[in-house]
Every structure is written in C-alpha cells, then in structure tokens.
Amino acid sequence: MPDRSFLDWPFFEDRHRELAGALEDWCKVNLPVDHGDVDAACKGLVAQLGRDGWLEHSAVPPDGSGTLDVRSLCLIRETLARHDGLADFAFAMQGLGTGALSLFGSPEQRRWLAKTRAGEALAAFALSEPRSGSDVANIEMTAEPDGDQFVLNGEKTWISNGGIADIYCVFARTGEAEGARGLSAFLVPADTGGLEIAGRLHVMAPHPLARLRFDNVRIPTSALIGEAGQGFKVAMSVLDVFRSTVGAAALGFARRALDETLHRVRQRELFGAPMAELQMVQGHVADMALDVDASALLVYRAAWTKDSGAPRVSREAAMAKLHATDHAQGVIDRAVQLHGGDGVRSGHIVESLYREIRALRIYEGASDVQKVVIARQMMGGN
Numbered sequence: 001m002p003d004r005s006f007l008d009w010p011f012f013e014d015r016h017r018e019l020a021g022a023l024e025d026w027c028k029v030n031l032p033v034d035h036g037d038v039d040a041a042c043k044g045l046v047a048q049l050g051r052d053g054w055l056e057h058s059a060v061p062p063d064g065s066g067t068l069d070v071r072s073l074c075l076i077r078e079t080l081a082r083h084d085g086l087a088d089f090a091f092a093m094q095g096l097g098t099g100a101l102s103l104f105g106s107p108e109q110r111r112w113l114a115k116t117r118a119g120e121a122l123a124a125f126a127l128s129e130p131r132s133g134s135d136v137a138n139i140e141m142t143a144e145p146d147g148d149q150f151v152l153n154g155e156k157t158w159i160s161n162g163g164i165a166d167i168y169c170v171f172a173r174t175g176e177a178e179g180a181r182g183l184s185a186f187l188v189p190a191d192t193g194g195l196e197i198a199g200r201l202h203v204m205a206p207h208p209l210a211r212l213r214f215d216n217v218r219i220p221t222s223a224l225i226g227e228a229g230q231g232f233k234v235a236m237s238v239l240d241v242f243r244s245t246v247g248a249a250a251l252g253f254a255r256r257a258l259d260e261t262l263h264r265v266r267q268r269e270l271f272g273a274p275m276a277e278l279q280m281v282q283g284h285v286a287d288m289a290l291d292v293d294a295s296a297l298l299v300y301r302a303a304w305t306k307d308s309g310a311p312r313v314s315r316e317a318a319m320a321k322l323h324a325t326d327h328a329q330g331v332i333d334r335a336v337q338l339h340g341g342d343g344v345r346s347g348h349i350v351e352s353l354y355r356e357i358r359a360l361r362i363y364e365g366a367s368d369v370q371k372v373v374i375a376r377q378m379m380g381g382n
C-alpha cells in the first residue's frame with residue numbers, strides 16, 4: 001500500500017482527498033492497459049478517462065467558467081503514473097494540448113473542450129522544432145496573414161500525440177517583433193489541408209510522437225489563440241500550469257519504485273535473513289523515502305501556490321519539476337539496483353519505470369533550463 005500520509009498536508013482540501021481515493025479505486029480496476037499498440041492504447045485510455053469523468057479536470061468547461069485546479073491535475077498525474085505511465089501520458093496531453101484554450105481560448109475555440117473533456121477528441125501541443133527546442137524564441141515556422149486567413153509553413157518535431165491528435169495548438173512566427181515577441185498561438189484541426197505527419201519518432205518508453213509538416217496550411221484568423229505577438233506568453237502560461245504536473249508524474253513513478261522496493265526487500269532473503277535487515281539496504285530505502293517526500297513537498301507547494309491565486313509560479317514550478325524528475329531518476333535507479341537481475345529484466349515494472357522517467361528530465365524544459373529559470377527568479381529577472 002503506497003504512503004498516503006501526504007494527503008493530510010494542509011495543501012489539500014477534502015475534495016482533493018476524495019478525488020485521490022476515487023481515482024485510486026478506478027486505477028485498480030482499469031490499469032495497466034496493454035501497450036502493444038501505443039496509438040490504440042492511447043486512444044482507448046483517452047476514451048476511458050473521458051467516459052469516467054477524469055478528463056473534466058484537464059481543461060475548463062467550454063463556457064469558460066472555472067479555472068484549472070493544479071492540485072487536482074497533480075494528484076491525477078501522480079496516481080495514474082504510479083499505475084501506468086501511458087495512462088498518465090494520455091491524461092497529461094489532453095491538458096497540455098488544450099491549456100492555451102483553457103487560459104486564452106475564444107468561446108468558439110473552447111467548443112473543442114466539450115470533446116476533449118469527454119475523451120472524444122485528442123489534443124497536442126506543438127511548440128518544438130528541429131532548431132528550436134530549449135530555445136523557444138528561435139521558432140522558425142511562419143504564419144503569414146492573407147485576408148481573413150493565416151498561412152502556416154514549417155516543421156514541428158517531438159510532438160506527443162502527433163499522428164493521433166484531432167487538434168494541435170501550434171506556435172508560429174507572426175513577426176510583430178524580433179524573437180519571443182513575434183510569436184503567436186493557433187488552433188489547427190488535424191484534418192486541415194497541407195498539414196501532414198512527416199514521420200513518427202520512436203523513444204525508449206514508447207508513446208505516440210511525430211514530426212509535423214505544414215505546407216501552406218490555411219486557417220481562419222479566428223484560429224488565433226489570444227493576441228498576435230503573444231504566443232510566447234501563451235506558451236509560458238500553459239507551461240506555468242503544467243510544469244508542476246510533470247513533477248507530479250515523476251513523483252508517481254518514484255513512489256511506485258519505492259513501493260516495489262519495500263515489497264522486494266521484505267520478501268527476498270539474503271545471507272539468511274530478509275534483505276530489509278541489511279543496514280546498507282535500509283540506507284537506500286531512507287534516501288528513496290527522503291527524495292520522494294521532498295519532491296512531493298515541492299510539487300504540492302507549487303500547485304497550492306498557483307491555486308491560491310499567484311499569477312505566475314515560475315520559480316516554484318521549476319523547482320518542483322527539476323527536483324522531482326531528477327530525484328525520481330535516482331530513486332528508480334536504486335530500485336533497479338535492489339531488485340538485482342530482475343531490475344533489468346525486460347517487462348519488469350522497475351525496468352519500465354527506468355525507461356519511463358528519462359524523458360521527463362528533457363521535455364517541458366530540460367533540467368538545465370529549470371535551473372536557469374530558478375536562478376533568474378532569485379536574481380530578480382524574468
């Protein structure tokens with residue numbers, strides 16, 4: 001049984017504790033799913049999460065009422081990640097892909113939220129390009145105004161849900177100013193003419209991922225999300241909400257690794273006694289538990305701060321993501337070590353956690369980028 005004592009922390013309200021309990025029960029019945037065909041598995045998970053109401057937390061209602069509750073997002077991601085990394089991914093992308101609509105969407109654009117919240121449409125967030133990953137201000141894709149339309153040309157890469165998404169939130173250069181101040185965000189349905197999947201990408205923990213090519217893609221001016229030239233602000237505002245949730249997913253992976261390890265060291269006998277009696281094993285367990293609790297404190301501090309009305313939580317979210325993802329890697333590595341040969345056996349849970357955690361230290365701002373964010377905040381920059 002995973003440690004649930006963190007739910008008593010003052011960051012949470014009773015509704016959060018009820019949500020965590022209900023989702024835990026749901027996960028025990030529905031997860032994990034077969035990952036053999038990741039596209040089919042993801043679509044199935046989105047449909048299931050939508051049918052049973054969990055995706056209602058991923059975006060605001062279509063009428064624009066309410067706000068995203070970051071503590072709920074984090075609790076859901078932590079719980080799903082503990083049971084099935086792909087379920088966490090499916091939930092997370094519905095939120096990240098529609099985050100700009102929740103925060104800046106027009107009433108017409110928000111109509112999509114009825115479908116994404118019901119699990120009837122899949123969403124994706126298309127920011128990265130071959131020459132612009134960490135360096136977001138370097139985006140090269142262009143969006144040229146032409147009458148009552150914009151014409152999009154360029155390429156996006158590393159797009160999660162690429163190939164199975166129904167809508168893409170796309171960032172392109174509209175050129176109001178140099179660099180970050182000349183970007184805009186657009187809502188682009190996947191079936192728009194000229195948008196094609198240039199290739200699928202395969203990573204160590206498989207999930208749907210693609211390169212997208214935009215060849216004279218025409219969209220109406222009403223597809224602009226927020227204001228022209230405000231695309232960087234839109235992207236950073238979305239990441240400000242969802243960055244802590246990446247930390248929450250890492251926390252879920254780490255908690256699972258700790259749980260598996262506790263079970264293992266109690267069951268496995270070494271030198272005539274349970275492994276748990278070896279003091280060096282106890283040292284590993286103590287370090288793992290400390291890392292898990294420290295990450296949880298940072299993740300839920302960031303979520304609570306945002307939910308309490310802070311306009312930006314750049315420092316708190318960066319600390320949560322940096323610490324939780326980097327230390328989850330360490331926790332999982334220890335779990336692999338304490339499982340001996342089983343820890344590296346294909347298909348063993350700690351082996352899959354070892355693969356699942358790695359990308360979280362790279363996407364939505366690599367660990368080094370989080371350090372830059374924290375340092376700038378501490379030194380009074382932006």
Ligand SMILES: Cc1cc2nc3c(=O)[nH]c(=O)nc-3n(C[C@H](O)[C@H](O)[C@H](O)COP(=O)(O)OP(=O)(O)OC[C@H]3O[C@@H](n4cnc5c(N)ncnc54)[C@H](O)[C@@H]3O)c2cc1C
Binds near residue numbers: 134161
């Ligand atoms: C599995 C996966 C899913 C993804 N999903 C999406 C998605 O859905 N949508 C999307 O838009 N993008 C997505 N990405 C892209 C991801 O956001 C980028 O990979 C990430 O921002 C890093 O960009 P890059 O790969 O171009 O690496 P680069 O920008 O070339 O950076 C390489 C490395 O340099 C280091 N570095 C970067 N900046 C600094 C700095 N200032 N100081 C010191 N060191 C630094 C970091 O260690 C970094 O990992 C995904 C990536 C992966 C791996």
